[in-house]
Amino acid sequence: MTKVFMANGVTGKVAIYDGPSDAPFTDPLGNLDKLYFHSDLDYVSGLDKRTGTLNLPERRGSDISFRSGKWYEHTLFAHGRAGAPFCLGRVVDYEGADLPLVGSIPIQQCAFDTSASVGGEAGSWRFLHLATDGTNVMIIEYTFNLACTVGGCIVVPETSIDWEVVVTDKVLT
Numbered sequence: 001m002t003k004v005f006m007a008n009g010v011t012g013k014v015a016i017y018d019g020p021s022d023a024p025f026t027d028p029l030g031n032l033d034k035l036y037f038h039s040d041l042d043y044v045s046g047l048d049k050r051t052g053t054l055n056l057p058e059r060r061g062s063d064i065s066f067r068s069g070k071w072y073e074h075t076l077f078a079h080g081r082a083g084a085p086f087c088l089g090r091v092v093d094y095e096g097a098d099l100p101l102v103g104s105i106p107i108q109q110c111a112f113d114t115s116a117s118v119g120g121e122a123g124s125w126r127f128l129h130l131a132t133d134g135t136n137v138m139i140i141e142y143t144f145n146l147a148c149t150v151g152g153c154i155v156v157p158e159t160s161i162d163w164e165v166v167v168t169d170k171v172l173t
């Protein structure tokens with residue numbers, strides 16, 4: 001299909017879409033499947049990009065709650081926006097891969113001898129997710145242990161992650 005670039009000097013509208021019909025130009029929301037760009041649509045813009053390193057400590061014993069997990073909040077920076085902005089983030093080059101901070105991402109799993117476990121399940125995990133509030137951008141750490149019987153708690157070792165966050169112009173609350 002032929003791509004069409006259309007601009008109207010009177011209205012100031014600009015669009016790129018699959019032709020031959022001009023419907024994507026006149027009704028962009030009704031033709032999103034044919035549209036590549038339209039000046040009437042409200043796109044997300046990045047306002048500020050920050051990078052840094054987060055050092056996550058070793059978690060053991062009371063730091064890792066049996067079957068219910070524990071939450072730890074790590075403030076990265078103050079975003080300076082009114083309300084809680086929509087942010088995009090990633091963990092940069094963690095063990096050779098970039099990990100998008102979308103939902104909760106597992107970064108560590110530690111297993112041990114299942115003879116010390118409950119019902120054959122064993123291990124501890126560390127998950128991260130990106131969060132914002134009215135003041136800060138944070139990474140929330142969640143640790144979870146499935147086998148914290150007598151002498152059976154597993155240590156989640158310390159690690160460091162390099163992160164990158166883009167604060168956008170969209171405010172969530």
